[in-house]
Amino acid sequence: xxxxxxxxxxxxxxxxxxxxxxxxxxxxxxxxxxxxxxxxxxxxxxxxxxxxxxxxxxxxxxxxxxxxxxxxxxxxxxxxxxxxxxxxxxxxxxxxxxxxxxxxxxxxxxxxxxxxxxxxxxxxxxxxxxxxxxxxxxxxxxxxxxxxxxxxxxxxxxxxxxxxxxxxxxx
Numbered sequence: 001x002x003x004x005x006x007x008x009x010x011x012x013x014x015x016x017x018x019x020x021x022x023x024x025x026x027x028x029x030x031x032x033x034x035x036x037x038x039x040x041x042x043x044x045x046x047x048x049x050x051x052x053x054x055x056x057x058x059x060x061x062x063x064x065x066x067x068x069x070x071x072x073x074x075x076x077x078x079x080x081x082x083x084x085x086x087x088x089x090x091x092x093x094x095x096x097x098x099x100x101x102x103x104x105x106x107x108x109x110x111x112x113x114x115x116x117x118x119x120x121x122x123x124x125x126x127x128x129x130x131x132x133x134x135x136x137x138x139x140x141x142x143x144x145x146x147x148x149x150x151x152x153x154x155x156x157x158x159x160x161x162x163x164x165x166x167x168x169x170x171x
Contacts, residue, residue: 026067027101035072066105070101077096
């Protein structure tokens, strides 16, 4: 299975790069903020069990330019962090999210392509199976609703015919 996905549009000028000191500071700040939002998300403790072990996020703006692409990946290792007041969480999280910064968005696309090609399943086929299943459920419900409506109309017609006497003289 080979897919050819391309970068459709990049609104941030990725060839415009801030100087190295500013870029390092911005990358550190962006990573801290991103990790904070990422770790506080309700879905966070469950990502690994859902098979989400890689996250790619690009950063930049029109003024500064392209800062880089942050690549986080899950590693099942002990992080060695001891918390004074551990947060109550329904799932015990063991492992860490390692990171790297990519300088070119094409590198991020290459990583995403490699991850996509390495999957043992085809997402488009799974999506098609899901859509077919939903379609069959909807068709069954529609048929059932039509039959119920026809039955109701038939019962109403029978009731109406019983109420009207057969020997009515119309003048």
